[in-house]
Amino acid sequence: MSLVEFENVTKEFDGEKVLDGLSFKVEKGEIFCIVGQSGAGKSVTLKHLVRLFVPTSGRVLVDGVDVARASERELWRTRGRIGYLFQSAALLAWMTVADNVALPLRENTALDDAEIEKRTASALAEVELSHAAGKYPPEISGGMQKRAGLARAIVRESDIVLYDEPTSGLDPVTSVTIHRLIRKLNRTRGITSIVVTHDLAGAIAIADRILLIKDGKAAVCLPPAQFLESENPAAKEIVAAMKGDIG
Amino acid sequence: MTVTREPYGGRFAFFAETGFAARLAFAAVLSFPSVFRRRSRGELVRQLYAVCIRTLPVVTVVSLFTGMILALQVGLELRRFNYEIYLGAAVMVSLVREMGPFSCGMCLAACVGSAVAAELAAMKVNDEIAALEIMSISPVRFLAAPRMLALVIASPLLGFFCCVVGTMGGGIVSATQLNVDFGQYIASALSAADTKDLFVGLLKSLVFGFTIGAVAVYEGFGAGYGAAGVGRSTQRSVITGFLLILMFGYMITRVAYR
Numbered sequence: 218m219s220l221v222e223f224e225n226v227t228k229e230f231d232g233e234k235v236l237d238g239l240s241f242k243v244e245k246g247e248i249f250c251i252v253g254q255s256g257a258g259k260s261v262t263l264k265h266l267v268r269l270f271v272p273t274s275g276r277v278l279v280d281g282v283d284v285a286r287a288s289e290r291e292l293w294r295t296r297g298r299i300g301y302l303f304q305s306a307a308l309l310a311w312m313t314v315a316d317n318v319a320l321p322l323r324e325n326t327a328l329d330d331a332e333i334e335k336r337t338a339s340a341l342a343e344v345e346l347s348h349a350a351g352k353y354p355p356e357i358s359g360g361m362q363k364r365a366g367l368a369r370a371i372v373r374e375s376d377i378v379l380y381d382e383p384t385s386g387l388d389p390v391t392s393v394t395i396h397r398l399i400r401k402l403n404r405t406r407g408i409t410s411i412v413v414t415h416d417l418a419g420a421i422a423i424a425d426r427i428l429l430i431k432d433g434k435a436a437v438c439l440p441p442a443q444f445l446e447s448e449n450p451a452a453k454e455i456v457a458a459m460k461g462d463i464g
Numbered sequence: 465m466t467v468t469r470e471p472y473g474g475r476f477a478f479f480a481e482t483g484f485a486a487r488l489a490f491a492a493v494l495s496f497p498s499v500f501r502r503r504s505r506g507e508l509v510r511q512l513y514a515v516c517i518r519t520l521p522v523v524t525v526v527s528l529f530t531g532m533i534l535a536l537q538v539g540l541e542l543r544r545f546n547y548e549i550y551l552g553a554a555v556m557v558s559l560v561r562e563m564g565p566f567s568c569g570m571c572l573a574a575c576v577g578s579a580v581a582a583e584l585a586a587m588k589v590n591d592e593i594a595a596l597e598i599m600s601i602s603p604v605r606f607l608a609a610p611r612m613l614a615l616v617i618a619s620p621l622l623g624f625f626c627c628v629v630g631t632m633g634g635g636i637v638s639a640t641q642l643n644v645d646f647g648q649y650i651a652s653a654l655s656a657a658d659t660k661d662l663f664v665g666l667l668k669s670l671v672f673g674f675t676i677g678a679v680a681v682y683e684g685f686g687a688g689y690g691a692a693g694v695g696r697s698t699q700r701s702v703i704t705g706f707l708l709i710l711m712f713g714y715m716i717t718r719v720a721y722r
């Protein structure tokens with residue numbers, strides 16, 4: 218059984234279809250990238266995995282649990298396994314970056330303060346943000362907030378991490394660092410990663426498979442090499458765009 | 465309980481929403497003890513500071529003028545019958561029973577309720593509430609409980625403060641405009657001071673504080689998307705707060721003074 222399954226998911230907002238029969242599966246231990254144009258419904262797709270949205274029809278399964286119909290207890294347990302980097306980073310403005318990252322450990326584990334501090338520091342070091350530990354989120358740049366959110370998403374021992382545009386707003390060099398980090402977490406801790414991104418080149422570098430969402434459906438879902446060769450018009454379009462082909 | 469949800473639809477949406485608000489308030493009350501835990505105490509102090517200190521200037525001015533207006537209106541009527549000596553009692557009773565808790569509640573709804581609703585709504589729109597839930601941190605315990613508890617603690621204190629300041633304001637007016645000696649005014653006020661009135665007044669303040677907190681938290685968590693969502697939540701929290709203060713104020717009066 219796959220770890221994550223979308224079965225024919227349709228999502229409407231006020232009668233407007235954003236997802237229209239979306240189906241895909243993510244295997245355990247995989248890096249799964251989701252690409253698509255702005256407004257295609259990539260963030261909405263991720264949010265279904267943790268019941269921030271409920272499908273209008275269809276099912277979303279996480280390790281066999283039907284998320285939309287799960288009991289509160291099952292839902293909390295499923296969410297507890299998942300680390301989530303939000304597109305907006307979603308840091309708490311009144312806490313320092315370090316406190317934000319330490320928050321899931323402080324609130325949910327019995328670790329002592331020294332251990333929490335150690336893990337926080339190492340998560341911040343992974344995203345190259347040690348120097349900003351004492352700053353407040355509104356004082357740092359968007360890219361730094363993104364990385365702080367990423368540190369918070371990985372500080373807990375989750376086995377699934379959802380990244381919503383981890384590299385948007387970052388310079389190319391830092392982007393590569395983040396891509397390396399995602400791959401490292403995947404290789405060393407076996408974290409299943411679902412990465413939503415605009416950056417097809419980045420996706421090709423790290424993904425085991427790439428899903429392209431078009432018109433609320435899965436247009437293609439292929440490993441990077443085959444994705445580049447795909448004859449699907451939507452895939453051809455985005456590949457051409459990546460190559461800087463403006464016709 | 466989970467607070468990230470989509471709005472209820474259908475014909476019975478109003479009742480479903482009201483039920484959700486009630487469950488939210490109840491869940492917050494159940495989390496009140498956790499606010500005193502070592503790691504959460506700082507947040508309570510921060511919220512108490514926000515509620516008490518920041519609203520103090522407004523509350524002072526509002527209650528001072530409430531007392532002055534009361535004294536002037538009542539005093540002018542009493543003077544027609546030469547009963548000015550009872551002015552202190554009249555002002556005191558109306559302040560303690562009604563106007564103190566009421567004007568304090570209005571101030572809190574406008575200053576604190578709106579701020580709490582706006583803060584939580586902005587967090588909702590920015591996915592911060594969702595992020596908390598996914599980190600298995602209950603927004604009810606982490607955000608709602610300290611804010612509501614701060615209001616519940618501060619509201620009776622501020623309500624009492626309103627009564628004191630209002631009575632003083634009335635005294636100033638009676639001495640300067642109505643030729644009632646300040647000492648005589650105070651003596652009359654104290655003679656009318658009644659424990660039952662005080663308790664009912666404090667109870668009202670407590671209920672108002674709780675109501676304002678519950679409404680603000682409900683509106684904040686339920687905010688719709690975008691900056692417009694934040695504005696709408698803030699506005700609705702103030703309007704609903706005002707209406708509920710009036711209604712609950714009437715009901716408590718009705719039950720307490722039959």
Ligand SMILES: Nc1ncnc2c1ncn2[C@@H]1O[C@H](COP(=O)(O)OP(=O)(O)OP(=O)(O)O)[C@@H](O)[C@H]1O
Pocket residue numbers: 230235253254255256257258259260261262304689
């Ligand atoms: N809470 C909501 N209520 C109503 N409509 C929504 C809501 N959230 C998203 N949408 C709509 O769903 C569509 C897809 O949004 P989504 O945020 O998933 O796009 P996206 O693919 O992540 O785009 P981007 O790359 O710009 O982040 C948009 O048209 C948006 O208006």
Ligand SMILES: [Mg+2]
Pocket residue numbers: 259260261304381
């Ligand atoms: Mg998005």
